[in-house]
Amino acid sequence: MKLHRSTFRCIEMLELVANHPDGITLTEISKIMDIPKSSAYDISGTLLALGMFEETITEVKKYKIGIKAFKIGNKYVKSNNLVAVAEPYLIELAERFNKTVYIGKMNKTCFVYTFKYEPKNNIVNLPNIGVEGPLHATSIGKTLLANYDLCEEVINDIEFTKFTENTITNPYDLNGELAKIKKLGYGMEIREYHDFLSSVAAPIYTKNDSIPTAIELSGIYSESQDLELEAKTVKEVADTISEILNSQVKA
Structure with missing residues (x-):
């Protein structure tokens, strides 16, 4: 089965951010996933808008897993x-x-x-x-x-x-x-x-x-x-x- 590239990247980014409870920067995401920063920005921005990510703004903007992702995971447990x-x-x-x-x-x-x-x-x-x-x-x-x-x-x-x-x-x-x-x-x-x-x-x-x-x-x-x-x-x-x-x- 051929994997849908964009969907695969979204899931990959979700897993990456979930494994960084203290947050991870856009630059770090781009480097670890080996994708252009512009692509990382588009995906992370979409996930942020959908509530799958949250933004933490200190000295540097970081992404953390969002409440929507938690709710989806919690539904798995309940079901x-x-x-x-x-x-x-x-x-x-x-x-x-x-x-x-x-x-x-x-x-x-x-x-x-x-x-x-x-x-x-x-x-x-x-x-x-x-x-x-x-x-x-x-x-x-x-x-x-x-x-x-x-x-x-x-x-x-x-x-x-x-x-x-x-x-x-x-x-x-x-x-x-x-x-x-x-x-x-x-x-x-x-x-x-x-x-x-x-x-x-x-x-x-x-x-x-x-x-x-x-x-x-x-x-x-x-x-x-x-x-x-x-x-x-x-x-x-x-x-x-x-x-x-x-x-x-x-x-």
Whole structure:
């Protein structure tokens, strides 16, 4: 399928600006996207007029993601039946372990968080909805990979960035980890992405979605925590959510 060039540039610019929460200048946009400044001006001006961008004027004019873009993204979350079904179970899970819970979906060679709930007494700031993460260095990323039919193709494209001393940095070790996840039904990660965090994840199985989805429980790592208990509990919750979603498909 041939991509429409102008539409592609609009989406590319939206993603670029969204990845710069403090704002980005027109010159920077033009340079990163490798397009003439006049073209960048026309596209950004249109997106600004439509409310997809906002302008911040300090010393230099910068563009930030606008309220219209937020509303569109929020409609995706609200229209997602998975979130509606999973939310009460995930809130209960987060409050029980006093950790943050996520729903994440695979997105090419990374994953993106589509839902987040933080317990009231949470003491660490973790990534928000829409943030992308590495597949090889997180429990949710590895769990998604383990449940993807085209897993090997994705692994070939992974850069294997080393984030900590515990990060998996090669396909051989990653494949070994994925085999364990397939056997156990859940994934674990101890200080592989951040030195002070650990997480556990389990897949959600739905009959009408070929792109893997999973839930994750994440928080500060402690040697006294029972990570296996957390992982088994997350798997039970994921299985329950999967069962409900698949029963709705049958109905």
